[in-house]
Amino acid sequence: MAGNTILEAEHIYKSFSGVPVLQDVHFEVKVGEVHALMGENGAGKSTLIKIVTGVYSKDEGQIYWEGRPVEINSYQDCQKLGVACIYQELSVIPPLTVAQNVFLGREPRNGPFINYNKMNEMTQELIDKYQFPLKPTTIVDNLGIGQRQLIEILKGLSQNSKLLIMDEPTASLSGKEAEMLFHIIRTLREQSVSIIYISHRLEEVYMLSDRLTILRDGKNAAVLEKEEIIPAKVIETMIGKVVDESAGSRKMLHSDDSKPVRLEVKNLTDKTDRYRNISFQVHSGEILGLGGLIGAGRTEVVRAIYGVDKAASGEVLLSGKKLNPSPKLSIKEGIGFVPEDRRNQGFIPLLSTTKNVALTNYDIVKINGVAISDSDELAMSKRAIEAIDIRPSDPDKQVGVMSGGNQQKVVLGKWLMRNLKLLIVDEPTAGIDVGAKDEIYSILERLANEGVAVIVVTSDLQELLRVSHRILVMRKGNIVKEFKNVEVTQSMVLAAGQGVTENQQEEN
Amino acid sequence: MKQLSQTAMRRLISVIMLAVLVCLFTILAGYGQGKFFNFANLIEVVRDASIPAIIGVGVTFLIITSGIDLSTGSMMALVGMVMANIYEYTLWPFKVMVLFGILTGLFCGLINGIIVAKLNVPEFIGTLATMSIFRAMTYVIAIRNVNGVIKSQAMNHSEYVWLGAGVGKFYYVIMAMILFIVIGQILLRYTRYGTNLYSVGANRKAAVLSGINVAKTRIIAYMITGFSVAVGAVFTTARLQSATTAIGTDFEFSPIAAAVVGGAALSGGSGDVIGTLIGALFMATLENGVRKLDMNTSFQYIIKGIIIIAVVIFDATYKTRMERKAREQGAKEGLE
Numbered sequence: 027m028a029g030n031t032i033l034e035a036e037h038i039y040k041s042f043s044g045v046p047v048l049q050d051v052h053f054e055v056k057v058g059e060v061h062a063l064m065g066e067n068g069a070g071k072s073t074l075i076k077i078v079t080g081v082y083s084k085d086e087g088q089i090y091w092e093g094r095p096v097e098i099n100s101y102q103d104c105q106k107l108g109v110a111c112i113y114q115e116l117s118v119i120p121p122l123t124v125a126q127n128v129f130l131g132r133e134p135r136n137g138p139f140i141n142y143n144k145m146n147e148m149t150q151e152l153i154d155k156y157q158f159p160l161k162p163t164t165i166v167d168n169l170g171i172g173q174r175q176l177i178e179i180l181k182g183l184s185q186n187s188k189l190l191i192m193d194e195p196t197a198s199l200s201g202k203e204a205e206m207l208f209h210i211i212r213t214l215r216e217q218s219v220s221i222i223y224i225s226h227r228l229e230e231v232y233m234l235s236d237r238l239t240i241l242r243d244g245k246n247a248a249v250l251e252k253e254e255i256i257p258a259k260v261i262e263t264m265i266g267k268v269v270d271e272s273a274g275s276r277k278m279l280h281s282d283d284s285k286p287v288r289l290e291v292k293n294l295t296d297k298t299d300r301y302r303n304i305s306f307q308v309h310s311g312e313i314l315g316l317g318g319l320i321g322a323g324r325t326e327v328v329r330a331i332y333g334v335d336k337a338a339s340g341e342v343l344l345s346g347k348k349l350n351p352s353p354k355l356s357i358k359e360g361i362g363f364v365p366e367d368r369r370n371q372g373f374i375p376l377l378s379t380t381k382n383v384a385l386t387n388y389d390i391v392k393i394n395g396v397a398i399s400d401s402d403e404l405a406m407s408k409r410a411i412e413a414i415d416i417r418p419s420d421p422d423k424q425v426g427v428m429s430g431g432n433q434q435k436v437v438l439g440k441w442l443m444r445n446l447k448l449l450i451v452d453e454p455t456a457g458i459d460v461g462a463k464d465e466i467y468s469i470l471e472r473l474a475n476e477g478v479a480v481i482v483v484t485s486d487l488q489e490l491l492r493v494s495h496r497i498l499v500m501r502k503g504n505i506v507k508e509f510k511n512v513e514v515t516q517s518m519v520l521a522a523g524q525g526v527t528e529n530q531q532e533e534n
Numbered sequence: 535m536k537q538l539s540q541t542a543m544r545r546l547i548s549v550i551m552l553a554v555l556v557c558l559f560t561i562l563a564g565y566g567q568g569k570f571f572n573f574a575n576l577i578e579v580v581r582d583a584s585i586p587a588i589i590g591v592g593v594t595f596l597i598i599t600s601g602i603d604l605s606t607g608s609m610m611a612l613v614g615m616v617m618a619n620i621y622e623y624t625l626w627p628f629k630v631m632v633l634f635g636i637l638t639g640l641f642c643g644l645i646n647g648i649i650v651a652k653l654n655v656p657e658f659i660g661t662l663a664t665m666s667i668f669r670a671m672t673y674v675i676a677i678r679n680v681n682g683v684i685k686s687q688a689m690n691h692s693e694y695v696w697l698g699a700g701v702g703k704f705y706y707v708i709m710a711m712i713l714f715i716v717i718g719q720i721l722l723r724y725t726r727y728g729t730n731l732y733s734v735g736a737n738r739k740a741a742v743l744s745g746i747n748v749a750k751t752r753i754i755a756y757m758i759t760g761f762s763v764a765v766g767a768v769f770t771t772a773r774l775q776s777a778t779t780a781i782g783t784d785f786e787f788s789p790i791a792a793a794v795v796g797g798a799a800l801s802g803g804s805g806d807v808i809g810t811l812i813g814a815l816f817m818a819t820l821e822n823g824v825r826k827l828d829m830n831t832s833f834q835y836i837i838k839g840i841i842i843i844a845v846v847i848f849d850a851t852y853k854t855r856m857e858r859k860a861r862e863q864g865a866k867e868g869l870e
Contacts, residue, residue: 117740
């Protein structure tokens with residue numbers, strides 16, 4: 027099947043404000059192949075794709091389409107060539123029918139009127155050709171996410187696209203929906219459509235791809251042919267052997283079971299099946315790391331424990347007392363929560379440090395008659411600034427203009443002002459510089475020493491190993507692996523999250 | 535199980551609401567001559583519903599794009615007053631007067647559209663401002679007597695008198711309304727422009743990616759609203775045979791209310807013109823019935839308000855339910 031090259035990107039360089047993101051990257055897709063693109067978060071995958079689709083401009087390098095050099099300066103340019111991108115956030119119009127969505131903006135017409143018969147026929151032809159489980163006249167409102175994604179693919183195909191780019195297409199799909207997508211991908215390959223498949227999920231990549239390009243730190247790490255795609259090798263290449271032998275990638279875990287159980291979760295199950303039968307304990311003074319791929323259900327579990335979203339069934343017990351979680355109750359009981367999306371959920375950008383720190387603590391701020399005591403509020407924020415070295419140390423500074431690290435410290439600071447029993451942090455150092463990362467780790471460690479139970483959700487493997495006393499790995503909504511009192515490496519955690527090793531055989 | 539789409543579900547609900555209301559008033563206010571349920575009174579209801587429905591066509595287009603226009607009432611007064619000036623100070627024929635009225639409406643719509651879609655002023659604030667401007671302009675050009683006091687301008691062109699009436703009980707305004715609804719529905723369902731309106735309202739980013747000119751789509755929707763307001767103004771002044779500065783004071787609200795009751799969600803992407811007709815009929819029935827029951831007419835406004843809130847709550851909960859269903863369905867397929 028390996029025939030001519032359809033897309034080739036040569037010597038691509040790109041940097042953002044002086045920081046190189048891509049360096050001398052070479053990427054080639056052949057006609058009718060499924061070409062996987064892998065790499066850790068921040069390896070440069072999405073930057074490369076954005077350059078190919080004209081969202082970013084490249085600093086250096088050349089792109090060839092069917093052997094001809096081309097300039098791609100906008101998404102329209104790349105559409106004209108015959109590239110279609112299937113976005114993670116779907117761009118279907120729910121109140122319209124399948125056919126209306128497929129031909130949106132290009133409806134066949136009779137005079138001024140849309141020719142629905144012709145449009146439905148044309149859609150049906152495409153559906154038949156590629157065997158999609160869809161009907162042209164169904165209103166998209168009634169369809170599941172998997173089928174909506176197929177509409178996007180169909181839309182690309184209706185424009186005679188020769189190359190489809192799929193970015194984490196199975197991230198929000200159920201097992202059955204993913205199966206359907208894989209079937210379609212194979213059909214497309216038979217029809218000589220090329221596919222760039224970006225995924226964190228190794229098993230999908232093994233199953234589907236003809237070739238695999240791995241990026242690491244913005245450089246080509248390897249291009250593997252089908253028979254060379256071996257799980258252990260891929261993981262090694264992604265992480266990089268050099269890193270794997272360094273201190274940050276291997277650690278002896280020690281957890282202390284003698285301390286009392288602070289949090290116990292029993293059979294927590296989601297309404298929409300994003301996680302099921304989650305049971306675990308966290309001891310006082312313990313930092314529990316929750317690892318796994320993005321979309322494995324980790325964030326959903328901790329949100330349910332804190333009570334932002336309700337679980338369908340299961341129990342949450344804090345120091346043996348059963349809770350009916352809600353944010354208000356959790357705060358009262360001494361549970362702190364640092365959300366994943368810091369800017370939108372963690373703090374109020376337009377308010378000062380003082381107001382942000384006081385936000386969850388108005389029950390303990392002194393009240394003079396009816397008015398909040400400004401001096402007490404200020405004293406609290408000064409304590410927080412002092413305790414964790416928030417910079418700038420001006421309590422009136424708007425949090426929105428601070429650096430990411432200091433913003434996160436403000437978010438943490440408000441919980442430190444309370445009598446905390448359990449702290450849940452979700453991706454605590456995303457987008458934070460190295461120095462501030464270490465400070466945040468030491469805050470977490472200090473809390474643990476004081477007897478607080480801590481749950482850390484993180485996709486950064488190095489971080490997971492660095493802070494955790496014990497590690498649970500989630501995969502597709504289940505806890506699949508526990509690392510306790512053993513030596514653990516990044517590869518072991520990654521493999522467990524990917525469902526390689528013993529879980530690979532497991533039927534989902 | 536076959537799942538009704540939100541559109542079909544809402545149509546069913548608004549039809550049932552209208553039917554229940556008609557039955558309720560027939561039972562409470564009786565049938566036969568002089569009562570609620572008789573031919574003459576029902577035609578009156580339709581006549582009362584006509585102008586909100588005509589303006590509702592434009593407003594529905596806007597709401598589908600997730601837009602809104604709060605200036606329709608003031609615009610109506612301004613159009614009426616422009617025509618009154620032409621009547622008072624020129625000898626131009628009736629048709630030219632109406633033409634100028636229509637052009638005024640289109641121009642006001644264009645202004646709204648540019649402010650909102652080109653200058654990116656939020657719809658609510660932009661049209662709130664033009665609501666104030668149009669009303670003030672009406673006062674500025676109002677015709678005054680020698681003492682400078684605004685007088686109600688009588689307009690009794692013979693053609694105008696004719697337009698305010700109809701063929702027997704079939705008022706021309708009802709015919710115009712039917713024409714508006716039919717053409718509006720065809721535009722929505724059978725032209726590219728209609729599809730574009732839904733796309734712009736339901737997923738603006740996707741509309742842009744599909745090459746739809748969002749600003750143009752929105753400006754045209756404002757101009758269609760301006761046109762429908764102008765037609766509403768022509769029929770209103772024809773019925774009153776005069777133009778006053780107070781015309782249209784309820785018409786900021788009633789077309790939006792009709793569209794919302796008829797199934798257009800303010801979040802955009804849903805609703806259609808037939809729904810708005812049902813909504814307008816519902817509101818007119820409510821007014822008429824309350825009058826026939828000799829209740830304090832203020833009650834109708836309270837009931838209207840409550841119904842609108844109920845309908846909006848329904849739309850919001852139904853939408854979240856549908857989204858959850860889609861996710862659950864996907865998850866269930868995964869477990870089979």
